[in-house]
Amino acid sequence: MKIGIPRAMLYFKNGKFWTTLFDELKIEYILSPETNKEIIDRGSKLAIDEACLPEKVMLGHVEWLIGKCDYIFIPRIEYCEGYEMCTRFLSLPDLIVNTFREKSPKILFYNITKNSRKGEYKAIKKMCKFLGIKRRKAKEAYIVAKQTQGYFEMFRAENQENLLSSSHKNKVLIVAHAYNIGDKYIGGNVLRILKELDCDAIIAEYANAQKCINLSKSVAKTLPWTYNKHLVGAIELYKDRVDGIILLTTFPCGTDSMVNEMVVRKYKDIPIVVLTLDSQDGSAGIETRLESFVDIMNFKKGEM
Numbered sequence: 001m002k003i004g005i006p007r008a009m010l011y012f013k014n015g016k017f018w019t020t021l022f023d024e025l026k027i028e029y030i031l032s033p034e035t036n037k038e039i040i041d042r043g044s045k046l047a048i049d050e051a052c053l054p055e056k057v058m059l060g061h062v063e064w065l066i067g068k069c070d071y072i073f074i075p076r077i078e079y080c081e082g083y084e085m086c087t088r089f090l091s092l093p094d095l096i097v098n099t100f101r102e103k104s105p106k107i108l109f110y111n112i113t114k115n116s117r118k119g120e121y122k123a124i125k126k127m128c129k130f131l132g133i134k135r136r137k138a139k140e141a142y143i144v145a146k147q148t149q150g151y152f153e154m155f156r157a158e159n160q161e162n163l164l165s166s167s168h169k170n171k172v173l174i175v176a177h178a179y180n181i182g183d184k185y186i187g188g189n190v191l192r193i194l195k196e197l198d199c200d201a202i203i204a205e206y207a208n209a210q211k212c213i214n215l216s217k218s219v220a221k222t223l224p225w226t227y228n229k230h231l232v233g234a235i236e237l238y239k240d241r242v243d244g245i246i247l248l249t250t251f252p253c254g255t256d257s258m259v260n261e262m263v264v265r266k267y268k269d270i271p272i273v274v275l276t277l278d279s280q281d282g283s284a285g286i287e288t289r290l291e292s293f294v295d296i297m298n299f300k301k302g303e304m
Helices: 013-024 036-046 053-065 088-100 118-128 135-166 184-196 210-217 226-238 254-266 284-299
Strands: 004-006 026-031 071-075 105-111 170-175 197-204 246-251 272-277
Touching: 004 013, 013 026, 013 135, 026 226, 036 053, 036 226, 053 071, 053 088, 053 184, 071 088, 088 105, 088 170, 088 254, 118 135, 135 197, 170 184, 170 284, 184 197, 184 272, 184 284, 210 226, 226 254, 246 254, 246 284, 272 284
Parallel strands: 004 026, 004 071, 071 105, 170 197, 170 246, 246 272
Antiparallel strands: none
């Protein structure tokens, strides 16, 4: 048996957990390649006009995997950390099944719902039962995968903390979902340009999730979406330790469009730029805006 894992959307948040899980279960898996123009163009043709860019990217990766594996791993996550997810994550398996009806790919479902007690482990146990794996083996694999993901996130957060404490360069907080900043085709240009402008990128996504979710309540008590709560809390965590903030989003993300507007109105004492990316692969416009943004940061610091 071979499982196909699309290198898209929540792979950039949970990839270490998923790959470790399949390694521990002794199940072979294949990752789709890093996003490229061919994948994103094909995904855009398959998607409806209203689909967000990460969805289009996902469709391109799924199509690449069809015929190369026995099952394609597609999670359906309704709730995470006790809060709602964007509805696109809830509908993702249905989107995949209906988009590729004629090719009829076999989907390995992984469902975390609102009413599931211990939802993540329950989803793993149910998936393993479908694959013919005993409960004890499933539990052991889950524990190892969860620990590995935890160590990975802790190591990443510690490295970022060290960078914040030791670097004397301009520090820019990039507020972006994991699938935007983690995908080199989408967020890579921003990281590259900031490096060329002698700035250190601080990634909001790398901050401790639960700590940030708790902090977000001081900004907006009614904010419903888990990942946006994480990002807003990261702004609150880092706001006094960075020189500017980049709100990096993809068109046409509904949750980001509302949350970013709130952030711009809330944090008026620090330079903020909103970058909305689409499927175009040019970087000239981004370079110009980031150069101006860095000039504003320097001016505010009195260095110009």
